[in-house]
Amino acid sequence: MTSFFSGPGRLWLLVLLLLGSWSPAPAQALIETAETVPAVNQWLGPGDRLQVRLKGRPGQRVTFFKNLPMTELAPSLVKGQRGIYQGTYVVQPGDTLQNRPILFQVMRNDTVALAAAFSRTKVRFLSPNTPQLALTKGALAYLNYGLGEDRLGGAKFGYLDSAVVLHLTGMVGNQYRVRLAENQQAWVPQDVVRLLPPGGFVPASLTGSCSVSGDSLYDYVQVPLETRLPYRSQLLTNPTRLVVDIFGATSNTNWITQRGGIRELGDVYYEQPQPDVFRLVLPLQHAQAWGYGIEYRGTTLRIRVKRPPAKLTLKGLTIGLDAGHGGSNVGATSPSGNQEKVLTLAIAQKLRLELEKAGAKVLMTREADVSVENGSRVLRMRQLNPDLLLSIHVNSSGSAAVQGTSTYYRYVAYRPLALAIYNEVLKTGLKGFGNVGSFNFNLNGPTEYPNALIETAFVSNPDDEKRLVDPAFQQQLAERIRAGVETFLKGTQAKGPRGWLLHEPAQN
Ligand SMILES: [Zn+2]
Structure with missing residues (x-):
């Protein structure tokens, strides 16, 4: 492995150190900027690409890292600019690098450097021989599909329990x-894991024999493992089933015991779609799923499946109700100064009365103009365990012409709730802005209960705004949302058990 402080750059490093600072560099500098691409700290493994870019004087001989040549790009590729160089190095097995900046040099010849600079960012090469492990921490750890970011965060792969390796x-x-697993990866934000010292064993486990059971509240599937492995769940429809993949797990499940008290689960089975992915399939008795949770008890993975409420009417149902924003988080503001946080609370309070009049118990995430983080709202609701959750927001667009109502859900199994509310709210005369799926919003994240986000109307549109601030219209909205929930409940009743009728249907 190349040491950083040897080779042709050494002399120039001394000169540059005496100069003190590299930037801002004059326009004529041999090296104006030199960075890794992307310009962030990176850990790379064998086969990964270290990519770099340098801006400097055209026509130079430029190198990076282990004196590797960089190529000057044709101006047509970089909007007519000259003096843009880039380079790629594919990390090889056995390469080592411990959180170091990357050295760039402009060379006079093979041995003499005219200028040198370091990247601001640091690079570490990971050795497959000393695996780097981490444990998930906190109650809201999650994986992302990729490195994408927007105002909702990266697209989420799924949530994980704590202490998963x-x-x-x-x-x-x-x-x-x-x-x-082989050919399967995800990304995890640094703030939801705790790094372990390098060198543990790569997490893997045989599965023990599974059990399916039920108590007075839930049906359960338990999978004994040797360690807390990552997993992913998908609640699918037509027929309704929950599919759970456990990564790093290989079957030694020689039976699946079905104990007493099972009411919602059908004939649970497993498959091994690849050597290191164990997949459980949990068929549900009812077309409408009412939620599920996955957690570890020790190193046994436990899947908890909710049954439909005893009665599919608002009377007796517990509904979580979320008035968006609040306190210092005002949400959207119209040109005339109407604030989302005020409107969402006004609508939610009216909706609360509507639901309570119909006999529902309502649990609010806020009842006053106070700041509550979305993460705390999710945690609190998961603890309170409502039958359904509704989140009330007000939409906004850069274009004043955009208007209408819209509803949002994340999981396809919860689409019927969002759709029923959408169709009812349209009866207020608001234009339709759509029912939107796969929506990556915190309050749509929990799998434990069906949930929907209602973006009632656009405060940025003068017509919609006039309605949103009118207490009579807020009342109409509340009534339509309540009616939407009732339509949803009726719909789930009408469909009844469907798909997998492998047990006696439950008595509700
Ligand atoms: Zn909002």
Whole structure:
């Protein structure tokens, strides 16, 4: 392995150190900027690409890292600019590098450097011989599909319990790359894991024999493992079933015991779609799923499946109700100064009365103009365990012409709730802005209960705004949302058990 402080750059490093600072550099500098691409700290493993870019004087001989040549790009590729160089190095097995900046040099010849600079960012090469592991921490750990970011965060792969062992094979900026199985990976934000000292064993386990059971509240499936492995769940429809993949697990499940008290689960089975992915399939008796949770008890993975409420009417139902924003988080503001946080609370309070009049118990995430983080709202609701959750927001667009109502859900199994509310709210005369799926919003994240986000109307549109601030219209909205929930409940009743009728249907 190349040491940093040897070779042709040494002399120039001394000169540059005496100069003190590299930037801002004059326009004529041999090196104006030199950075890794992307320009963030990185961990790379064998086969990964270290990419770099340098801006300097055209026509130079430029190298990076282990004196590797960089190529000057044709101006047509970089909007007519000259003096843009780039380079790639594919990390090889056996390469080592411990959180170091990358050296760039402009060479006079093979041995003499005219200028040198270091990247601001640091690079570490991971050795497959000393695996880097981490444990998930906190109640809201999650994996992302990739490095994408927007105002909702990256697209989420799924949530994980705490103390799940993750095998990290890379890092880009503030996310680690997680190897889940052969050809399967995800990314995890740094702030939801705790790094372990390098060198543990890559997490893997045989599965023990599983059990399916029920108590007075839930049906359960339990999978004994040797360690807390990462997993992913998908609640699918037509027929309704929950599919749970456990990564790093290989079947030694020689039976699945079915105990007493099972009411919602059909004939649970497993498959091994690849050598290191164990997949459980949990068929549900009812077309409408009412939620599920996955957690570890020790190193046994436990899947908890909710049954439909005893009665599919508002009377007796517990509904979580979330008035968006609040306190210092005002949400959207119209040109005339109407604030989302005020409107959402006004509508939610009216909706609360509507639901309570119909006999529902309502649990609010806020009842006054106070700041509550979305993460705390999710945690609190997961604890309170409502039958359904509704989140009330007000939409906004850069274009005043955009208007209408819209509803949002994340999981396809919860689409009927959002759709029923959408169709009812349209009866107020608001234009339709759509029912939107796969929506990556915190309050749509929990799998424990069906949930929907209602973006009532656009405060940025003068017509919609006039209605949103009118207490009579807020009342109409509340009534339509209540009616939407009732339509949803009726719909789930009408459909009844469908798909897998492998047990006696439950008595509700
Ligand atoms: Zn909002």
